[in-house]
Amino acid sequence: MLESRTRLVAAAYLVLRRGDEVLLQLRQGTGYRDGHWALLAGHVERDESVLDAAVREAAEEAGVTVTVEDLEPLTTVHRFEVDGPPIEQRVDFFFAAHTWSGEPGVREPHRTADMRWFSLDELPEPVVPHELEVLRALATGKVPAVLAIRMDDPEEHY
Template sequence: MSPLPQLRCVIDVMVLLHRDDGRVLLLRRPGGTFTDGLLAPPGGFVERGETFVDGALREVRAEVSVGIDPLDLEFCHLIHHRGPEGEDRVGIAFTAQRWSGEPRSGEPHKRTALVWADPARPPADCEPYGAAVLRQFAHGALISTDGL
């Protein structure tokens, strides 16, 4: 019996900016991507040489123009999911209840709206992967799978 091939996958990070009223921030993704025009939490993929935390802080700063002290970033969910081209991906979600600055589009040419949403009931136009993470977060689950 030959050994199974080693799993190699993209690592995604996302940050759930979590207000006192329980809502989290979503942004509308640009057209021309697999998330074309859909809402999603701020995030992206970890770049070579970055830690998960560094990637999450970079993405939230770039996408919604807020700064977060690394000590205010808390792990909240891990998801193994299938990407748009069938590839394995691992998503690491963090939450933050404190940040500096007012959330606004850091890339206005790419992002057209910011929406505060109830994570237990993601908007109908939330991209499926983000919606899955939001629902799991709302129920306190630490690990899940989606699309496998």
């Protein structure tokens, strides 16, 4: 009998907010969605909370200091495949921060070609698809507590 349980891989995402603008970085050299604009994000490491991961990624990728108290929970995204391999699925924790210290800038040039502020109403193309769904919801002011997205059919949302 095949194992029916899945392994969830957790990641933390940070939406730095400056009024109606968000900070995005252009991915390069990562092997995943290179050439796409993306939020500050990364996998949760061993012995680390999702909150700590969001704080760490802000420092590593943009050189800014965000505290756990600065983090505002936005949504959780569950990414999965129907009839896909049951071994691994994704759970993404999205946070926003309106305050931080330091000036955001590219800190990992081997992974980031550019970093800029964009209005939620004028996002660049392309944006990593599941991140785009969260940003679109944020623009409307109607961000669901949980969003499930099929990786094999990104237009299918729950």
